[in-house]
Amino acid sequence: MSENPDLTNERASGTFETNAMAAVIYGSEKFAQRRREITEAISKIPEFQDSHPLVFMSREEKISEACRKLAVLSNYWNSLIDTSDEEEALHLYREVLGLEGHPLALHETMFIPSLIAQASDEQQEKWLGRAQRREIIGCYAQTEMGHGTNLRALETTATFDISTREFILNSPTITSLKWWPGALGKSANWSIVIANLIIKEHNYGPHPFMVQLRDEKSHEPLPGITVGDIGPKMAFNGADNGFLGFKNYRIPRENMLMRHSKVTSDGSYIKPPHAKIGYSSMVKVRSRMAMDQGLFLASALVIAVRYSAVRRQGYLEDKSREVKVLDYQTQQHRLFPSIARAYAFIFCGFETIRLYDQLLIDVQNGNTSGMADLHALTSGLKSVVTYQTGEGIEQARMACGGHGYSMASYISEIYGVAIGGCTYEGENMVMLLQLARYLVKSIEMIQNGKSRELGPMVAYLAENESEIDLNLGPNEYLKVFEYAARNQTWRATEKFQKLRNSGMSNEEAWNQASVELTRASRLHTRLYIMSTFINHVGSIVDQKVKGVLIDLLNVHVTYEVMDIGIYVQGLLSSNQMDLIRNQLYVSLETIRPNAVSLVDSFQISDMQLRSVLGRRDGNVYENLFKWAKSSPLNKTDVLPSVTQYLKPMMEKSKL
């Protein structure tokens, strides 16, 4: 069937090449090209297609379907991608497995990265190759039923037995059961387990251990191990998140991951060079989240924008033909700022991934000085990005009206998966407060006359801005944002300090200032996102692409400043706010002809999107009908439940 002419026209009105834009989104022409090649190659392998729409499957069927595809994938790894390239591998996973989770997700995202960052050279020799060849399947078991946030209160113990030179793992209480780790429930046969290291009754706190959970031949749990699936979740139901308990389960001393902390055979403990070095796998995932969430948001927007360009409802001036709903200003206001955010998040994602890779090298060379900065940055970023992604996806769903609520849109699944990110890798409020600690310390440095020692990301806290030239370009908007973040950070810090100075304990003062502190963290992070977006656009060479991205940047900066209006009342007059509001409306109109091309440029295939509404060809209605007819409920005209219950009930009522 040919393309819906409404989409053809939209594509014709685009002022730039989507391949050129994809090269900007994905960091290089080479990678954008590789993505297309991988997608093309996959589309020719029929076993990679869903055997049935996932939304009609039970959890067992989803997991089985994911395992089937993983088995097929194992035959194609080397021919489809450069296996040493993480981005190619992740693209392949997204295309083939989609976003509902699968038994290798944690193997790739946390198990292997933990081995790389935490295992000694000898340990890597023993396990890393096996993991990379997928001879074993691993997961990352840290969270317990009773504690996920407060790692210092984890209860699982690994007690060193000097006589046998083994660690004895125990789960002393019900709350100490590991709870949540992805792939633990049914798939993984090994795990990195985070347990309190106990030597001669001294607790050295949480440390990582490499633990075999299941027999490599039979896949049965090993004696001393209780393991299973935690049941259905809001989304991510293609993954088997699990529980795990230990009863006097022994592992050799050599199974403690010893790149940084060490226990010698006589039970001596060697400290790591930085107390939080064992948390690096979390920082690794957090550093990827802006990218991953940007792609979740992008997926929802591809669906909503394409659909809005073929959905016609109501009239503007011309009463002879209904308009595309994308022409309504409210629809544009609902969708276009999110397009800008998706672009901005992906740009930030590339930046934090690069920063993590650099930090990994530095730490391996003994330099841990960058850890605090990256921890603060990624803590704030994961929190803001996951929250705004959730907001944006929900708006995209509503922008699709009734059909958005149907699983045919697939937006609810994207939403369910994306908002998991508000919780995993550190609950958002908790992580905002981690960034706040860093911001408060920065203010204290300024108060102590050490402004010169501030890092580049917080140097603005020491500046002073009381007037803005409202011949506004992106850099002036940045100044407005700096003003808001600076004011709020000072205000929150001073509140905390005042409470503390009044005699309150540090902890209580912190708690009573914490809502204000989280607000400071959000503003600081949004400033970082804006500044990264501006820098990125400034570096683009292709003038057509750059022109459109400047338009998109204008949507972003005006929308963001309007959104934080309450924090800039002391800086901007109501006339200036009106001016910005009008600039936003003009920017929405300017971006309108490029809306479809901007979402096409994400180059997310139909196979990955799984959306009837978001199809590239725009043939929504006939496929919606086809999709509904394929519902298992429509296999028969009369359901057994009708025969068994409703008919007798109706018959009885007739008497």
Ligand SMILES: CCCCCCCC/C=C\CCCCCC(=O)SCCNC(=O)CCNC(=O)[C@H](O)C(C)(C)COP(=O)(O)OP(=O)(O)OC[C@H]1O[C@@H](n2cnc3c(N)ncnc32)[C@H](O)[C@@H]1OP(=O)(O)O
């Ligand atoms: C293959 C396809 C993939 C597609 C990808 C998309 C989808 C992905 C799908 C699924 C992935 C799901 C993965 C989910 C996995 C998990 O959730 S694993 C579990 C994650 N758990 C957490 O994140 C726990 C959160 N808690 C913490 O991180 C910490 O414990 C805490 C930071 C909240 C507190 O730690 P604590 O030890 O109590 O320290 P504090 O006293 O608060 O702080 C002491 C100082 O240490 C600094 N610090 C803390 N963490 C770090 C760190 N990581 N790096 C550097 N520094 C750190 C902290 O700032 C304090 O510094 P100051 O004293 O100087 O202020």
Ligand SMILES: Cc1cc2nc3c(=O)[nH]c(=O)nc-3n(C[C@H](O)[C@H](O)[C@H](O)COP(=O)(O)OP(=O)(O)OC[C@H]3O[C@@H](n4cnc5c(N)ncnc54)[C@H](O)[C@@H]3O)c2cc1C
């Ligand atoms: C989809 C998904 C996948 C996951 N995968 C894994 C995995 O593979 N491996 C693994 O180990 N874990 C995994 N987890 C667990 C996850 O990391 C934790 O759930 C997360 O870190 C939050 O911890 P919690 O559940 O203890 O929340 P809690 O800490 O109990 O949070 C409850 C509330 O208390 C608040 N709160 C807690 N502490 C503070 C504080 N100090 N200050 C202010 N407010 C506070 C929080 O903000 C929140 O509002 C996964 C979770 C999900 C949802």
